Amino acid sequence: MMRTSKTEIRSAGRPRAPLADHPLAGVIEVLGSPMTYRAGREIYGQGEPADCLYKVVTGTVRTLKILADGRRQIGSFYSPDDIFGLEIGTDHAFSAEAVTDTKVLVVRRSALVGLASHDGAIAQEMWKVEAGELARIQNHILLLVQSAQERVVSFLLEMAGRTPAGRPIELPMSRQDIADYLGLTIETVSRTLATLDREGAIHFLTPHSVVVRQRSELARLGV
Amino acid sequence: MMRTSKTEIRSAGRPRAPLADHPLAGVIEVLGSPMTYRAGREIYGQGEPADCLYKVVTGTVRTLKILADGRRQIGSFYSPDDIFGLEIGTDHAFSAEAVTDTKVLVVRRSALVGLASHDGAIAQEMWKVEAGELARIQNHILLLVQSAQERVVSFLLEMAGRTPAGRPIELPMSRQDIADYLGLTIETVSRTLATLDREGAIHFLTPHSVVVRQRSELARLGV
DNA sequence: CGACCATTTGATATGGATCAAGCGATGTGG
DNA sequence: CCACATCGCTTGATCCATATCAAATGGTCG
DSSP, X not given: OTTOOHHHHHTTTOOSSOGGGOHHHHHHHHHOEEEEEOTTOEEEOTTSBXXXXXXXXXXXXXXXXXXXXXXXXXXXXXXXXXXXXXXXXXXXXXXXXXXXXXXXXXXXXXXXXXXXHHOHHHHHHHHHHHXXXXXXXXXXXXXXXXXXXXXXXXXXXXXXXXXXXXXXXXOOSOHHHHXXXXXXXXXXXXXXXXXXXXXXXXXXXXXXXXXXXXXXXXXXXXX | OTTOXXXXXXXXXXXXXXXXXXXXXXXXXXXXXXXXXXXXXXXXXXXXXXXXXXXXXXXOEEEEEEOTTSOEEEEEEEOTTOEEOOOSSSBXXXXXXXXXXXXXXXXXXXXXXXXXXXXXXXXXXXXXXXXXXXHHHHHHHHHHTSOHHHHHHHHHHHHHTTSOTTXXXXXXXXXXXXXXXXXXXXXXXXXXXXXXXXXXXXXXXXXXXXXXXXXXXXHHHTO
16 A cells, blocks of 8 residues: 555556656655645644644645734745745744635655655655755745846746646636735736736736736746 | 864864864864955956855955946855855856955865865755755845835844844845845935834934834834 | 625825045055 | 146035835735
8 A cells, every 4th residue: 555656556547747757746646644724724833843744735835934023925836746845943933824625635744754764755845846946946936036026927937837838827826916926016016017918918818817928038038 | 183073173262162073173273274355356357257255254245246237246255154155057147245344264165175074064054055045036036026115024034133132133234235135216216215214113323223113123123 | 775895096204325526544656 | 846647536416226215006814
């Protein structure tokens, strides 16, 4: 039961992700307990011990921190297949919440660490997830020193990167979430998106679904 | 030679750092090759393979990235005893330069990885350095969404944290370096520091040496 | 239909950027 | 030894991007 082969895992109904390339994802698939969270619910809190690791199945998750002055800083958004909760320290520096109704798979960190000590590939995979997280954060820093338009465009491109080209981009989070991610106000986000729409770079089908007309053109705006 | 005991290392002339708590530091002490860099010189470049790890002996180091529009973002400053260059990926995301004339100890990453595979304490220590790096970057994000005064105060407190209380804080980097670290202009940094001085929160002995009058008071300003 | 909530849009205020000049050290050549 | 150039920093005046304050719109659910 615990030692299901990769082939069996792969044939278990997820044709998309090539699991052979993602042994960690496979392990979570097998060991993970499914959990669901209603939109807005907390998955874990800032300061709690970080003893679980999560993989998004459906929905979207945000990590965030409440600053001393009451403002809210969003660290990242996680979409299906993304892994989150793997902190290096013992405690979570940010809390995590469901943006929409969300289904995740949860595994105990200790279970993974145990596996990793026997399986170099797993250990390496955990390291890789961590590396991705670091790269994400470094990019976030570069984001935050740009103009409002550049931040918004970068955000759109980031979301576009998780969507097949030509398909409308879904923005499940609220404008307030976007603002708190980009370090802007909700009004500035709204206005900037409206301007991009007016100029033809993007087109909103609904406030949460947008078509990027010229992804390369957009990239030019966002540097 | 390679297997010097911790006690021997500790007695080798560095009373300050309790090496027993920092086996990695001890290893670098023993294995590291000393290198010196004149002020302003590049230690490694953005995009180069990350196959060495550095420990600052004397001087100060900055890591930085040149943005597409030519602006410069500084990632971190490293003071004596700080370790830098340990990237998770294979390549350096940022380049590193000597802020002042700087002496470092260099070890090949492969040497450490080899040691780590035999010595859990070393591996754990490398993990810890990485964790510190992540925490640093997360703090940097929180910095960048605050007001100019808050950013400057946070920076001063960060530098104060590396200085014995009551002792003047040395700021070896230029105002431009500080500005590029905080995402502000040099004028704003200069003005903000001048205001803090005028208000009595700090007092400049020279432009690169400042006394923090009331560290707690300063902390209040910086949240 | 009406209330509510997220979003958009409008008007104004302001913090920090930009442009420009001044100042004080340090170093160089006459 | 002193005039002068240079460089990093500071200070001043103005401008502009974004925040703030305020109101209108539109979709959703009872």
